[in-house]
Amino acid sequence: MTTTRLRAVAVALAMALAIPGAVWLRAQEPANTASGAPRITITAGRSTVQPVDFDITRLAITNPAIADAVVVTPREILIDGKAPGTISMIVWGDGRRVQYDLVVQQPITPLQQQLRALFPGEDIDVSVNDEALTLSGKVSSTAIALKAAEIATATSSKLKIINLLQVPGGEQSQQVMLQVRFAEVNRQALLERGISLFTGANGYQNFIGRTTTQQFSAPSFTGVSSSGGTSTTTGTTTFSDFLNLFLFNTKYDVGALLKALQQKGLLQSLAEPNLIAYNGKQASFLAGGEIPVPVVQGNSGAGAVSVIYKEYGIRLNFTPTISGDVIRLQVNPEVSSLDFANGVTLNGFRIPALSSRKANTEVELRDGQSFAIAGLMNNISQTDRQQIPALGSLPIIGYFFKSRSDRLSRTELMVLVTPHLVRPLNPDEVPSLPTQDGSFIQAEPSSPSGAGLQDAPVPGGLRR
Secondary structure, three states, rough: OOOHHHHHHHHHHHHHHOOHHHHHHHHHOOOOOOOOOOOOEEEOOOEEEEEEOOOOOOOEOOOOOOOOOOEEEEEEEEEOOOOOEEEEEEEEOOOOOEEEEEEEEEEOOOHHHHHHHHHOOOOEEEOOOOOOEEEEEEEEOOHHHHHHHHHHHHOOOEEEEEEEOOOOOOOOOEEEEEEEEEEEEEEEEEEEEEEEEEEEOOOOOOEOOEOOOOOOOOEEEEEEEEOOOOOEEEEEEOOOOOOEEEEEOOOOOOEEEEEEEEEEEEEEEEEEEEEEEOOOEEEEEEEEEEEEEEEEEEOOOOOOOOEEEEEHHHHHHHHEEEEEEEEEEEEEEEEEEEEEEEEEEOOOEEEEEEEEEEEEEEEEOOOOOOOOEEEEEEEEEEEEEEEEEOOHHHHOOOHHHHEEEEEEEEEEEEEEEEEEOOOOOOHHHOOOOOOOOOOOOOOOOOOHHOOOOOOEEHHOOOOO
16 A cells, blocks of 8 residues: 555544544644745746645646746646736645745846946846836945936936935935025126207307207207297207206307216125925925016907916025935026016006026035036126217217217126935924013113013013
């Protein structure tokens, strides 16, 4: 009688007689619970052969979509991995039952193979799903962690990259406070000069006249008339501006207007916004306002007019990437202001233009280090000249027939950025709020109305 038949007979007798041997036989069977089941690990798309120490009579798996198993010999099972996941495989034979946990792992992606080739010895794992690509493991330096993230971003531009690579130095803060300082200096200079000669409305020896280039204000004549048969002329001289120097001779009824003006201006503005952003998340800041801009819908004749708003002022957008003690920043500072000189007029409303200065850069800093964006300079030089042909080109007296205006404007913007790694305060680290224990207003001792002011309690625990 074979060993199998003897074991089957012993089990049947034990169950029939209810002897303790039944318990002994069950104790010899392999554990079939999930906690004690042997584990078989395989990669999706790969195969393996699992040997057993008894002849197989039956085989079952829980999910054929994860893995498939086929008995190739009485004591060997061919297992094929199909998709990532964990399932159970149960094998029967010779009165025994054994349960296995089949763990099908994600196949090694081309990106992970590339990273292992570029960074040998580094523990970098790559996992991919429908929307994101995750880098995990431990690397030896911050530079390798950042380079691995750059390679993953370049090879998987359509997926979101989640960088969970750890570097030596322990757990770091995942929040960045960005301290930004905007400094703008605006210098302006103006020089204007011109001469206008004129006579009064009554004229000089029967002559009425003036010289002007129309660049600056000049007098005008209104109501000029002369009596018939006489040399008498009447009228009114109107001055819209006496400019800088005015000279008029009442005896000869002759005068001159002189425009000689020099202006210099200096404007300095400073803004210091502070922002906090989480690792990999964008934060934005705007100190300014919005201007309404009408937009015509449809044709210009019967179209409806809608209003949209354009933002202006000091704006800052930044995205931090933390890797160990290194902070990589993508910074977009912008400074814009209203420019009414270059605006447009629509239906009687003056819509200003926007004068903006902005930059887009990416830098790498450590906690507390600073970088400056300088050189955002705007120089404007403008010269306007007007003259009467021929007369304005004459030497010496030509200055009476021409005018000139020189404008110079220089604007320089500098942005200074300093990142800091921050963390929330624990309850025992919160500083106390400011209090005032003494009197806020000290009453005069001799004032009857001030009696009792020192001892009068006020809300908040303060005393007046």
